[in-house]
Amino acid sequence: FFNVNEVSQTKWPWIEENTHGPYELTVKENGCLILAASLDGGKTLLVTSKHAVNVPHAETGMKWMQQHLNEANKTPEELAAFLHENNATAVFELCDDSFEEHILEYPERMRGLYLHGINRNAVELDTWPSADVTKVAERFGFRITEFFTFDSVDEGRTFADKVRNDHMLDGRAIEGFVVRCQLNGSDKPFMFKIKYDEPYLMFREWREMTKRIIGDKPYRATYPLSKRYATWVKGQVRDNPEDFVDYNKNKGIIAARKRFLEYYKSHGGNEAEVYQQGSAGTKVLLLPIATICCGKTTIALALSKLFGFGHVQNDDMPKNNRRNRFHTAILNQFDDHSFVFADRNNHFLEQRQTLTTAIRKELVNCRVVCIYWSHEGIPKKDIFKMATDRMAGRGENHQTLTPELAPNFAQIIRDFQKDFQPLDLESSDDSLIEDVIELNPMDDAKVNLQKVVDKLCDMFPDMLRRPSDAEVSEALESASAYVPSVRQSLGGISWQKPAFFGLIPVGVDIKQWLAQLLDTNSGEDWDICKEMLAIGHHDRPPHITLVHTASTKGDSRAKMIYKSYMKLPNSNAISDRITARCQADYIVCNGSSMALRIKSMIVKDNKLFPPSVVRRSATLDDGEASLVSFNAVPHITLSIGKGIK
Template identity: 85%
Template structure:
């Protein structure tokens, strides 16, 4: 352990690191995912947070300039320095090759310090102004509530110990160090394990020197600091051999307790052989915590009237119990969606379970019906994704759904439904589509997670990083020529403009971005090179999947892999569809089709939980009425083109390219705010239809507004009141919903109802969803 200022060599290392980080942050869009820089104002200082793309920490060798997770820099005395540093990213047992027990036994030495892994959120504390000011931050940001709550707790602990924030800041400055805490406060944010009031606060877990290389203090010294400044002490245990440490951790796992309380696991500190360089890993206990997480997510879905599936036998009893509690004690669940009341609900069920003959051991012995894994490629044309999918299916029996096999009509919803159906008979399902749009990934991962709460999403990422567009284009055209007409849609015969389509795919390719809300459900990434052949990439996928799921997958022999690859490369598709060119028929109408919600199911669940007369009318219409088309928002109908405005709008949508990928390029965020029913028709009023400003969209079909965000536009509809027709009475046509909605909202589409005739139901609702552009034929 070293403390104090950096040496000249260490200062040089930091300058080099800073230069690399800044260059990566300025890189072009396809590279910007590697490092992100955010600057915050704090007590008169500009504090910069450096955040690296999470999945790259796992890559071997790691391509990141630093493995530090939580790195903050600032100008201090006219020189930029590290002001706060978290740990290097460390992994669970068997999560990467360096955390497999054989590697640890061979390459590390003791002492092995097992510190209790408290179940909270990470907080960093450091000094500014030469030790006069205390900086408190979350892992990557200063502007989150976690940092504010962390500061309050820090001040409370210091006050109880008779210390001041200035004294603690001076201590950190003197040692050029960052204090690493775990914030555990159920009154602020509940996690899985319970922290009663007597156990809440900041647990001092470590002290790191503010240097490029990780230099972390021994746990005994950390404990002394915690006691000196009044922080909660993190319990630790020391063993000289790895076998002793593992035996102790296994005993705690089997006992389900440590000193009478449940814990999440341990963080282990040791050293690399032949050096004093620290090495850290964690031993995490999955059960029953994955089941508890399932209960939490299922409860949220029940509260929000959303569908759910369960994977643990005991979850079925929990669901029956919690539905009764929500019905009879609704006030207990008011803040559940804000992560309040989660532990109380779980404890309530476990008490009920035990009082009805259940044993506590049953809770810990629960086994999931099987881990579900979605294999999500992010790729471009001709990279070999279908070849790999077919080979994996032959080798392991994975489910495989090809988007190219789907009919054009309502393609995305069909693709999603087929994937969910495949999970009924398979633990692994390969979603065979390029998924090169963020919106595609967002809707698919959300749909799967809604149905399977604990589904693990693994991305097979054909990265464009460091490869020129010209080289990728040449590769794609060469491989397409090589496969000839052996494809469902994209062949020289079916798509004479295939070169243009390849360029469009490249141009539209949106890199993986785990920090975005579109990609943040992805947990693991296998990075592949589109220039490598299928054999190289298949072997990498097999090796990585077998490492990720050692209890579920066994690596096949080289001969078996070769046989599967040969079978995949000789595959002949049975579906053939034309991709390019104009349709022989003029579309009957253009519409937007919801892609991430089942409207009818959503409505049925609303009707189940609402029993007033207004809802009774809607219920009768839903089950006795009819509507042959899938739920959609009509943009414009060919039959309306006698009207000059409709004709202009129709011509605008006709200008859009007519091929299967157009609906993947044009999606809209929609919001429904009223359900209207008059006994003859029932419809959802759509208040907003917002899409990204896209060069494909003619000016005649978009409307710009100062109230929209930059780069956003509204899609134009001919109907004065955009809507989704849900049901029609006998002899009633879908278009008659227009007349009903005009009566309620008027031709200017008022924000709130202008009229509600006797016997009609006009009910406020709230539903946001994404929808994709579709052409409909009669």
């Protein structure tokens, strides 16, 4: 389940429209997840840390389980019988600073297992009401998780906002709330989270910064007070290294934070300011989804003039490793700016996913606002005419796409229109986008700039001063006079040899498809796949590798295939114009890796390819051919185990 505004189904308008009360807000304790279930027909109690058994977290959970049960004069067998009788799993939060510190402090009197949920063992979520969970906690001696019940979503939201503004609940900081309610029309349970930024995220940033400072690695401070903390903790690590011996084992985190806060107060700081750092530390990524010649850069420059926003142009990046350079440049801009405009068309879902993920990985409190030039309802010929007319009108005033540098600019625009992937908030690729400002590409820059200014000022009233009409006009005039300092000829750019040639799925969300497939199938084989997905990892976007440079060393066949793909026309974005029709037949999983087997890869126009990498078949239509892959079994990697490359 997801945090408020993390996905489309947890945005407040969706929640208001699609759910009903009662709304139960359960305090989100800050520890690690422990599960308890029954085995052997209710005779044996199984305690796990998420999916894992016989690990320190599960063993510590079992020790606390035994202690709580002893205090209530109960036995593990009695709890196992209860869970078996109700066909349920008990969900706990283990909070024990003597074992492992997290972010928020748990003194000795508050440590133990907090029972915060009981779920029926079923494919679909079936969770018990919090009042019943509390009765079970009292019966078996577990720590009770506090909860609050409201009839309407507005009442619950108002209460949660008050706790956010107070920075406390009953005198202590909390991580947030878990909300239980029901879906309209079905009464099926629905859950989401309300997580607080302050001080929780800032304290988490201090923990991660300290670990990087101990390891002599670069770090990033997003909150104003974090910079003072970094200066202080560097001195502490240098002068008192014994205090940080076990820091990477999550010991001493809270003690270090307390020492800094004492130091901060002794040097004139106000403790109340600590809980007001969130808004000052807020970062906003302005992510355009744009069409060629829509006025994207003009608006970026005007916003920079009006508000002092950071602005990074992808076209200014050297071709070598451009994507990573673009991401790094944006992060560097955030060191000095609260808002940064990521000036790139971002018309591919995969581009948006990698960018937003890279930024949020470093800046956990970053809010992503999409500025979306929508094509919906506009004839393609009108957008094409607009783009070609504006390109001819701007002449050579662009880094790459001009009539002189790109004589075939009309074809480039057509290809761009064909490849444009619209905003899709239902897709996991666009799931980190929290707000959308929709623009019409046919409108001029003045209309769209004013709309963006108005929307941003409405979204961030505490961070932005609304400019006057004269100031907006002056900023637009300044932006329109901009002349790029970097010029790159599209035809003359030398390209480095690719690391690999491959195919990227378009029009299907592989991760979402896989999740749905696993949710709707059961059995031992599917359980292995589910476990593999849970414990494995695969950070790269889904793709089919045709040949990799690593395979060419000492393998003549791989060299031949690689050289053949290298003979593809070396024109701008040629790979975006080549499509293949791929068919998958089954999932392969052995417990250490999982992949989707690709049965066929058919291209419509084989004239682009050297004969050595395409195969004709009597079953194929005219002009069609099968692509050749160096891999004996072409596949899309879905998940791999730890330590496996």
